Amino acid sequence: MSVVFCSWGDALEGGGVEGLTLARKLAAESAAELSWLVIGGVAAAAEETAARYGVAVLDVISDAKLAAYGNDAVVAALSQYCAQRAPQTLIFNQNTAARTVVPLLAGRLGVPVVMNAFAVAKSGDGMDVTATAFGGDTHVVYHMAAAVNIIAVVTTSLRAEEVAQPVPARKNSISVDLAAVAERFRVVASPKAEGPRLEDAEIVVAGGRGLGSAQNLDLVKQLADQLGGMWAASRPLVDDGWVDSSRQVGLTGKITRPGLYVAAGISGASQHMAGCSAAKTIVAINKDADAAIFRYARYGIVGDCLQVLPELIKAAAA
Ligand SMILES: Cc1cc2nc3c(=O)[nH]c(=O)nc-3n(C[C@H](O)[C@H](O)[C@H](O)COP(=O)(O)OP(=O)(O)OC[C@H]3O[C@@H](n4cnc5c(N)ncnc54)[C@H](O)[C@@H]3O)c2cc1C
Structure with a gap:
């Protein structure tokens, strides 16, 4: 073989x-x-x-x-x-x-x-x-x-x-003869690929539907900034048009491997975890103590992410 x-x-x-x-x-x-x-x-x-x-x-x-x-x-x-x-x-x-x-x-x-x-x-x-x-x-x-x-x-x-x-x-x-190859696929539009890539980020702060509104995503962005990382989202936020698909983590999104992955208001569905379970440390914030995300998290905070995130931002800034 x-x-x-x-x-x-x-x-x-x-x-x-x-x-x-x-x-x-x-x-x-x-x-x-x-x-x-x-x-x-x-x-x-x-x-x-x-x-x-x-x-x-x-x-x-x-x-x-x-x-x-x-x-x-x-x-x-x-x-x-x-x-x-x-x-x-x-x-x-x-x-x-x-x-x-x-x-x-x-x-x-x-x-x-x-x-x-x-x-x-x-x-x-x-x-x-x-x-x-x-x-x-x-x-x-x-x-x-x-x-x-x-x-x-x-x-x-x-x-x-x-x-x-x-x-x-x-x-x-190895020699190959590709003279007769005619490409049948033509890329007509590519995703925007400016700046650093989520796939390479060492720190990712991701928000999910538990944030409640597009406006609250600012908390995720602020914490990512304070930690020197990138921000990301679960798929419902993309589907609802809150964020661009280039920010989506998961099976049908980006596969990340950061040292630290903070998941705020994310349930931990297998399709989402496919994009972040290789993170060295996952920190989860979820108000439901039985949420699946806690099975993957090294550190879990049971609470309202709209209250917890501002505290983390303050602590990161200190
Ligand atoms: C083929 C297929 C591919 C998919 N690909 C992807 C993918 O690539 N990426 C992806 O993310 N999903 C993907 N999905 C969808 C996936 O199955 C889940 O539906 C999705 O990940 C759920 O997103 P969520 O956790 O943000 O939302 P929800 O499942 O709605 O969970 C929200 C969580 O927030 C918590 N919460 C609510 N309010 C608060 C609060 N105030 N504070 C703290 N916690 C709160 C709730 O307890 C809940 O656990 C895919 C599905 C399919 C079928």
């Missing part, structure tokens, strides 16, 4: 090293080598990362047609790689781009794919892949035993683990 972790882009996105860690563990259970296929600019930093995360073989694809990482070019590069290398298990970090590319690749190769996976273990003639289903409300275990399988991993609940003794990976340059 061969296990290949695949990534592309100008840099390794959040969740990449967590995905590599999961792939390494599966390779070890399967007595297989871990390969890492890097496409494009991400290759520049990959050698050092590969050594730290126990990658045995670093396969690199560079081609001018991949400059914009168009879906069709990436899928063509991946499928040509599979034709040359015949890997058995391909693992992807399920970022926004992978949500489109991975199903396209599975269709192109005619092989099974599991999206939304978060755990993989060797089992009998194949492996068991655990994934979320129904928007995160339940889990399902798939047994994958086909000759070639694809898995897209949601990395929020995973931890990155470096190997004790880094060893440089063997590097291969």
